[in-house]
Amino acid sequence: MKRRDFLKxxxxxxxxxxxxxxxxxxxxxxxxxxxxxxxxxxxxxxxxPSVCDMxxxxxxxxxxxxxxxxxxxxGNPRSPANGTAICARGNAGIQFLYDKDRxxxxxKRAGARGEGKWVRISWDExxxxxxxxxxxxxxxxxxxxxxxxxxxSSAAFFREIFEALGTENFSNEPAFFQCVGPNLxxxxxTLGYQAVDPAKVDMAEAKVIxxxxxxxGENVQVSLVKSMVEGLAQGAKLIVVDPRxxxxxxxxxxxxxxxxxxxLALLLAWINYVIQHDxxxxxxxxxxxxxxxxxxxxxxxxxxxxxxxxxxxxEEDIRKAIDLLARHRPHVCIHPGRHxxxxxxxxxxxxxxMAILTGLLGTVGVKGGFYFPTEPPLEKVSFLAGEHEEIExxxxxxxxxxxxxxxxxxxxxxxxxxxxxxxxxxxxKLWGVCGVNVIQTIPNPYQTMEAIKxxxxxxxxxxxxxxxVLWADIVLPDATYLERxxxxxxxxxxxxxxxxxxxxxxxLFESRPAYEIAKDLAKRLGLKPRYExxxxxxxxxxxxxxxxxxxxxxxxxxxxxxKPYRSREELSFNTDxxxxxxxxxxxxxxxxxxLPEPDFAxxxxxxxxxxxxxxxxxxxxxxxxxxxxxxxxxxxxxLWVNDEVAKRLGLKTGDEVILENQxxxxxxxxxxxxxxxxxxxxxxxxxHGFGSRSPxxxxxxxxxxxxxxxxxxxxxxxxxGASSHRNNFVRFIKDxxxxxxxxxxxxxxxxxxxxxxxxx
Amino acid sequence: MSQWAMVIDLDRCVGCHAxxxxxxxxxxxxxxEGYRRNWVKRLGPARTPYGMAFTFYPGLCNHCDTPVCxxxxxxxxxxxxxxDPKTGKKTAIFIRATYKHPFTGVVxxxxxxxxxxxxxVEACPYxxxxxxxELDEPKADKCTFCFERVTRGEEPACVKTxxxxxxxxxxxxxxxxxxxxxxxxxxxxxxxEVNLGPNxxxxxxxxxxxxxxxxxxxxxxxxxx
Ligand code: SF4
Ligand code: SF4
Ligand code: SF4
Numbered sequence: 001m002k003r004r005d006f007l008k009x010x011x012x013x014x015x016x017x018x019x020x021x022x023x024x025x026x027x028x029x030x031x032x033x034x035x036x037x038x039x040x041x042x043x044x045x046x047x048x049p050s051v052c053d054m055x056x057x058x059x060x061x062x063x064x065x066x067x068x069x070x071x072x073x074x075g076n077p078r079s080p081a082n083g084t085a086i087c088a089r090g091n092a093g094i095q096f097l098y099d100k101d102r103x104x105x106x107x108k109r110a111g112a113r114g115e116g117k118w119v120r121i122s123w124d125e126x127x128x129x130x131x132x133x134x135x136x137x138x139x140x141x142x143x144x145x146x147x148x149x150x151x152x153s154s155a156a157f158f159r160e161i162f163e164a165l166g167t168e169n170f171s172n173e174p175a176f177f178q179c180v181g182p183n184l185x186x187x188x189x190t191l192g193y194q195a196v197d198p199a200k201v202d203m204a205e206a207k208v209i210x211x212x213x214x215x216x217g218e219n220v221q222v223s224l225v226k227s228m229v230e231g232l233a234q235g236a237k238l239i240v241v242d243p244r245x246x247x248x249x250x251x252x253x254x255x256x257x258x259x260x261x262x263x264l265a266l267l268l269a270w271i272n273y274v275i276q277h278d279x280x281x282x283x284x285x286x287x288x289x290x291x292x293x294x295x296x297x298x299x300x301x302x303x304x305x306x307x308x309x310x311x312x313x314x315e316e317d318i319r320k321a322i323d324l325l326a327r328h329r330p331h332v333c334i335h336p337g338r339h340x341x342x343x344x345x346x347x348x349x350x351x352x353x354m355a356i357l358t359g360l361l362g363t364v365g366v367k368g369g370f371y372f373p374t375e376p377p378l379e380k381v382s383f384l385a386g387e388h389e390e391i392e393x394x395x396x397x398x399x400x401x402x403x404x405x406x407x408x409x410x411x412x413x414x415x416x417x418x419x420x421x422x423x424x425x426x427x428x429k430l431w432g433v434c435g436v437n438v439i440q441t442i443p444n445p446y447q448t449m450e451a452i453k454x455x456x457x458x459x460x461x462x463x464x465x466x467x468x469v470l471w472a473d474i475v476l477p478d479a480t481y482l483e484r485x486x487x488x489x490x491x492x493x494x495x496x497x498x499x500x501x502x503x504x505x506x507x508l509f510e511s512r513p514a515y516e517i518a519k520d521l522a523k524r525l526g527l528k529p530r531y532e533x534x535x536x537x538x539x540x541x542x543x544x545x546x547x548x549x550x551x552x553x554x555x556x557x558x559x560x561x562x563k564p565y566r567s568r569e570e571l572s573f574n575t576d577x578x579x580x581x582x583x584x585x586x587x588x589x590x591x592x593x594x595l596p597e598p599d600f601a602x603x604x605x606x607x608x609x610x611x612x613x614x615x616x617x618x619x620x621x622x623x624x625x626x627x628x629x630x631x632x633x634x635x636x637x638x639l640w641v642n643d644e645v646a647k648r649l650g651l652k653t654g655d656e657v658i659l660e661n662q663x664x665x666x667x668x669x670x671x672x673x674x675x676x677x678x679x680x681x682x683x684x685x686x687x688h689g690f691g692s693r694s695p696x697x698x699x700x701x702x703x704x705x706x707x708x709x710x711x712x713x714x715x716x717x718x719x720x721g722a723s724s725h726r727n728n729f730v731r732f733i734k735d736x737x738x739x740x741x742x743x744x745x746x747x748x749x750x751x752x753x754x755x756x757x758x759x760x
Numbered sequence: 761m762s763q764w765a766m767v768i769d770l771d772r773c774v775g776c777h778a779x780x781x782x783x784x785x786x787x788x789x790x791x792x793e794g795y796r797r798n799w800v801k802r803l804g805p806a807r808t809p810y811g812m813a814f815t816f817y818p819g820l821c822n823h824c825d826t827p828v829c830x831x832x833x834x835x836x837x838x839x840x841x842x843x844d845p846k847t848g849k850k851t852a853i854f855i856r857a858t859y860k861h862p863f864t865g866v867v868x869x870x871x872x873x874x875x876x877x878x879x880x881v882e883a884c885p886y887x888x889x890x891x892x893x894e895l896d897e898p899k900a901d902k903c904t905f906c907f908e909r910v911t912r913g914e915e916p917a918c919v920k921t922x923x924x925x926x927x928x929x930x931x932x933x934x935x936x937x938x939x940x941x942x943x944x945x946x947x948x949x950x951x952x953e954v955n956l957g958p959n960x961x962x963x964x965x966x967x968x969x970x971x972x973x974x975x976x977x978x979x980x981x982x983x984x985x
Contacts, residue, residue, distance in 0.1 A: 039908070039912075040908040041917070043908065043914065071785070072785050072786060072917075073785070074782075074921065075920075075921065082923075084920045085778070085920075086923075087778045090778070091778055092785075216774075217774035218775075220774070220776050220923070222923050225923050225924065226923055229923070229924040229925070229926075232771065233772060245804075245805040245812055247814055249805075249814065617776040617777060618776070618781075629784055629785075632784075632791045633780060633781065676804070676805050676806065677812060678804065678805025678806075
């Protein structure tokens with residue numbers, strides 16, 4: 001800014017100004033209680049308790065409303081999970097609600113698929129068209145030709161519709177087959193309960209916390225971050241296993257910058273070390289576990305020095321870490337992480353090994369370790385009335401190759417896309433998509449787009465015109481979470497609660513709450529919604545709780561007693577053996593490894609670095625990049641490059657490079673690099689979700705680079721068919737020249753090398 | 761006299777930016793280059809003499825003991841009466857359009873008298889102010905320690921939303937307050953060149969404070985204003 005010539009006119013302006021003192025004015029407004037909404041900031045606003053939906057964590061909130069506008073969002077102080085705290089995204093929910101680019105009316109495609117050319121149509125027309133196409137496809141190709149991709153609260157109602165239509169592909173939450181599935185499965189088959197979503201670990205009470213690649217702090221889920229920070233403030237030690245120096249690593253006592261894809265070596269060696277050195281919990285192992293002797297035998301050859309070489313870590317550090325963990329058992333937290341579809345074949349096993357370590361240290365049902373969820377006093381009431389027939393599986397199911405896919409809703413995403421592209425083993429001709437940007441979420445978006453081109457019909461229910469929405473034949477504008485009711489959200493943490501999402505304001509434009517949309521669609525398909533009014537549906541669920549909807553509308557939530565811990569006498573496990581399972585007969589029966597075995601990701605091809613990705617704390621997936629406040633905080637992503645590598649290549653922070661992956665795909669534009677010692681030389685790190693390709697997202701469009709468009713290679717895990725994301729590699733292009741990444745760390749002979757396929 | 765202050769605990773802060781957005785929402789800070797009352801800068805990962813560090817600079821106005829922003833304000837001083845929000849006691853002092861509140865030590869802007877010249881914005885060595893040119897008549901704006909909220913019994917917006925309870929707000933004149941206890945081992949952002957008696961403090965690991973202090977101002981900007 002330039003120095004201004006203000007003295008000239010300041011006197012005149014001042015004289016013209018009113019001479020009221022600030023303080024006397026403020027005292028006046030306070031006393032006039034009728035003017036409460038005229039108080040500054042969000043003071044004096046009407047407060048409507050609800051539940052956040054800026055990410056899937058769903059923290060209880062209070063929406064503050066003045067003159068029919070949401071002016072502020074805060075945490076619900078009654079919430080035992082987050083209290084008054086909400087994250088950046090939760091705070092920025094207002095700009096989601098008032099996003100200028102929101103979908104405003106039902107739309108019908110007028111151009112080619114993917115072009116985003118539409119005409120406005122009426123709700124009746126839009127729903128008629130969808131119902132007509134669903135019926136037509138079902139009649140012609142059978143129910144399995146229908147597939148539904150979903151995420152978030154709105155999707156629940158449509159999922160029931162697709163299930164009632166009889167398709168085995170009635171749900172494809174990227175949450176399972178792209179993300180948390182292998183992890184869920186591993187813990188389910190070891191501990192016998194769903195311990196992972198949300199992570200049922202009690203970090204606030206732990207003496208030692210270990211994170212494997214989990215980047216809490218950058219990945220923000222309020223109650224989890226709070227509990228980690230509380231634990232650390234109480235003196236917990238922190239061990240972080242991560243090729244990158246994450247925010248958590250910055251707070252860690254031990255950082256283990258592991259070679260990506262070799263975690264199983266570290267885990268197997270630790271398991272063996274704990275057994276050999278008699279550091280395990282004998283009482284727990286003797287009385288509560290299954291298969292210890294087999295485990296002991298299977299791991300006996302894995303030494304710390306063996307792991308040190310494979311993982312490229314100092315042996316001293318890995319010994320220190322395991323000693324620290326073992327010394328403080330059982331009050332140690334071996335965090336299960338969340339996203340686990342990393343490398344394919346090893347994913348379930350890697351999490352099994354983490355769970356096994358948990359059992360050896362006896363850290364189950366105790367403070368600081370895994371706790372047990374407590375079910376809420378709610379009645380399960382489906383959205384649709386009446387019994388539906390069991391889904392009749394097709395002759396060849398998309399789950400046939402994956403014995404444990406059955407546990408999850410729907411079929412493996414990669415199989416659905418394959419079937420849609422090729423018509424094998426059966427044709428898929430119609431997609432419904434709700435709340436998920438399939439193009440920026442699923443590996444190899446080129447195949448996803450190719451699949452969409454083959455469809456007879458695709459419709460999207462969403463709030464913003466994402467790149468996936470651009471491909472839709474019919475687009476339905478959903479109301480945001482601040483404008484609608486949804487199912488209850490249950491927090492089954494160490495303190496339990498049931499929270500209500502309710503509208504703070506009326507839906508804007510012609511958008512409608514998902515419940516209403518689904519209801520009208522169901523009727524057109526000959527299905528019967530149980531309740532006309534969403535409030536009645538909610539009230540019916542509350543029956544056993546003794547609470548009423550009226551009360552919840554005021555308080556936002558009720559708490560109920562939790563029983564997170566168990567004495568050793570009380571411990572029981574809901575597994576086949578009734579014990580904590582080191583050895584899995586169920587896996588053995590399916591010819592899958594009953595015990596974790598060495599299984600390492602191949603090293604990068606010469607000249608390439610492994611592409612790692614993750615979150616930034618102000619964004620959710622690829623969902624929030626158009627939010628003007630969040631965009632202001634974090635408009636684009638930067639590529640983390642190791643400082644030694646950068647030096648060799650003559651690059652510095654701020655330089656721009658194009659990324660080219662192993663299949664020859666290039667980033668849509670150059671990305672700025674961030675040079676740091678905080679990443680290994682054999683990997684680069686690109687925050688996820690940027691590089692929007694939808695020109696209708698005017699804030700997000702053209703900023704940063706999409707990691708998903710560089711994840712073109714994937715492998716499916718043999719248990720459930722989840723698609724891996726981390727076997728992709730990049731090199732740089734600068735000024736038209738290829739820059740090969742130097743190999744600074746030796747690759748041991750145990751590791752294979754990724755082979756580059758023929759160029760596209 | 762009281763002095764409101766804030767201590768930010770870098771051991772707790774995870775750099776989530778919630779504080780920045782809560783403030784923007786509470787005070788309707790428009791989106792625009794440099795428009796913010798508080799901010800979170802990311803520092804590192806980088807090597808320090810104390811080991812590898814990755815920390816944050818959650819910054820805001822320091823509500824300095826001897827603010828330069830108020831002295832450069834060209835608006836003619838006028839006499840105003842102020843009330844102690846705690847005791848109700850009154851006093852009258854001469855103030856320019858921006859001034860240090862006599863009972864709380866908070867540095868405030870009288871928006872009705874601010875002429876939007878930007879002198880204070882330029883003077884602050886911490887970059888704690890911005891000129892809001894989205895208004896019909898531009899006005900300077902900055903952190904008020906949420907004066908309006910605090911005097912009504914609410915916490916500052918950033919403090920209330922902080923996931924990590926990393927921001928501790930209170931009154932230094934109260935020896936029993938958490939801030940009074942914490943400032944004893946806390947650091948302020950002062951350098952040889954610039955020391956205005958800031959009332960925002962930081963605690964944390966040595967390596968994190970080392971990175972943070974690299975952000976401390978060395979340039980005496982106000983002398984060119
Ligand atoms: S973690 Fe943040 S975005 Fe997710 S639900 Fe909680 S407040 Fe909302
Ligand atoms: S809200 Fe708290 S934890 Fe988040 S960046 Fe601000 S000070 Fe740090
Ligand atoms: S930090 Fe800057 S704006 Fe705040 S009181 Fe000090 S000089 Fe003034």
